[in-house]
Amino acid sequence: MKEIIVSGFGGQGVLSLGLFLSYSAMNMGYNTSWLPSYGPEMRGGTANVGVVYSRGEIACPLVTNPDILAAFNEPSLNKFENAVKENGFIFVNSSIVKSKVQRKDVKVFYVPVDELASGINSRGGNIIMLGAMLPALSSLTASAAEEAVKQVFKSKPNLIEPNLRCLQAGREYVGGESKI
Numbered sequence: 319m320k321e322i323i324v325s326g327f328g329g330q331g332v333l334s335l336g337l338f339l340s341y342s343a344m345n346m347g348y349n350t351s352w353l354p355s356y357g358p359e360m361r362g363g364t365a366n367v368g369v370v371y372s373r374g375e376i377a378c379p380l381v382t383n384p385d386i387l388a389a390f391n392e393p394s395l396n397k398f399e400n401a402v403k404e405n406g407f408i409f410v411n412s413s414i415v416k417s418k419v420q421r422k423d424v425k426v427f428y429v430p431v432d433e434l435a436s437g438i439n440s441r442g443g444n445i446i447m448l449g450a451m452l453p454a455l456s457s458l459t460a461s462a463a464e465e466a467v468k469q470v471f472k473s474k475p476n477l478i479e480p481n482l483r484c485l486q487a488g489r490e491y492v493g494g495e496s497k498i
Contacts, residue, residue: 319374320457321381323398324447325366326390326411328356331444334470335388336367338448341466342458343371351379364393371457386454388447389415390431407454409447425454427492434487439477442484449488460489 322339326332333354343350348371356365368381387402389395390411402408404423413432429450431443439445445467452460463485471477 319370319372319376320386320455321384322369322386322388322451323366323381323384323401324369324388324390325364325394325398326388328365330365330390330411331441332365332390333367335444335448336369338445338463338466338470339369339451339455339458340371341469342448342455342462343369345462345465345469346458348372348457349374349376351376353379353381364391366394366398386451388451390443390447391415392417395419407451409451409454411443411447413443429488429491431488434491435484438483438487439480442481445481445484446488446491449485449490450492452485452489453492460485 324332324335336352340350340352350371352369354367370376370379383401383403385403386407387398388409392415395415399419402424406424408419408424408426410428411431412428413430419426431446434446435442467481468478
């Protein structure tokens with residue numbers, strides 16, 4: 319079982335990233351849950367999504383002790399850093415978050431998602447983060463994530479190629495195919 323929290327401001331693609339993770343897991347034959355949480359203000363307010371995937375049944379969709387955290391803003395890192403399991407992973411949007419993770423028992427990756435996305439698709443920061451997270455998600459393949467991008471954007475085919483390039487850019491930033 320893998321448990322993930324993605325958190326940030328509304329409008330950063332946080333909930334969409336959770337959706338991409340869920341679709342990727344389904345493409346690999348996993349059972350999955352996607353549980354969003356956001357305030358009434360939506361855009362600009364904080365939002366997070368818990369994603370769980372497993373070969374077995376998922377008894378509870380709530381994520382309280384994630385294996386992986388993707389923090390897109392400072393409040394998200396502050397709120398969830400200490401919840402991540404020992405030997406877990408924290409991915410930080412270093413384009414916005416300037417503080418450093420204080421824990422020494424987790425692997426941390428600072429990913430400049432905005433800068434990486436700017437030359438490809440300025441709204442693709444969440445897909446950059448998905449690509450960066452893939453090596454830590456050894457149970458999900460790049461092809462499952464690519465298929466998820468195609469599924470989500472099937473009604474907007476002109477967005478598929480730029481988002482696939484964002485996915486690749488994120489993977490390359492953290493080392494590509496190798497498992498972290």
